Amino acid sequence: MKKAEVDKIINSYGADRSQVIAIMNEVQDEERYLPEETLKHIAQRLKLPLAQLYSISTFYRVFSLVPKGKHQCTVCMGTACHVRGAERVLSELERVLKVKAGETTKDKQFSLDTVNCVGACALGPIVIMDGEYHGQVTAAKARNVLKKPEAK
Ligand code: FES
Numbered sequence: 001m002k003k004a005e006v007d008k009i010i011n012s013y014g015a016d017r018s019q020v021i022a023i024m025n026e027v028q029d030e031e032r033y034l035p036e037e038t039l040k041h042i043a044q045r046l047k048l049p050l051a052q053l054y055s056i057s058t059f060y061r062v063f064s065l066v067p068k069g070k071h072q073c074t075v076c077m078g079t080a081c082h083v084r085g086a087e088r089v090l091s092e093l094e095r096v097l098k099v100k101a102g103e104t105t106k107d108k109q110f111s112l113d114t115v116n117c118v119g120a121c122a123l124g125p126i127v128i129m130d131g132e133y134h135g136q137v138t139a140a141k142a143r144n145v146l147k148k149p150e151a152k
Contacts, residue, residue: 006045010023010046021056021060023042033068061115068104069104069109072131073127073129075090075093078121086126
């Protein structure tokens with residue numbers, strides 16, 4: 001992402017340092033992660049310590065410091081989903097995608113992550129594919145969740 005594009009986002013928030021999370025979020029939406037150079041630029045523009053931006057990046061799970069896949073697959077591992085078989089669903093997705101949770105496929109198509117409860121416990125196990133919730137996912141059906149999105 002070019003500095004001019006990052007500047008455009010920063011300027012849209014009036015270069016207000018209290019909006020740093022919103023700015024980082026918007027940059028990540030474009031880039032799918034927060035490159036070091038971009039974080040340095042944001043820190044410089046907002047006159048914030050770089051360490052603070054790294055601290056935010058690691059505290060909020062939504063942020064990533066490594067490149068993410070085109071499609072985001074997240075498996076809920078909260079208690080309700082866990083007792084309904086989320087572990088088996090995750091294992092199957094790891095097997096199909098050939099990655100472990102927290103990793104991105106070599107072709108950069110899919111990132112697989114876990115989360116602890118997304119508030120839809122009654123429908124568990126829950127898998128969220130590019131923001132779309134899939135309920136009562138079984139290990140046998142897990143693969144179908146990945147087929148859903150077409151290239152964006
Ligand atoms: S435990 Fe999965 S939605 Fe609550």
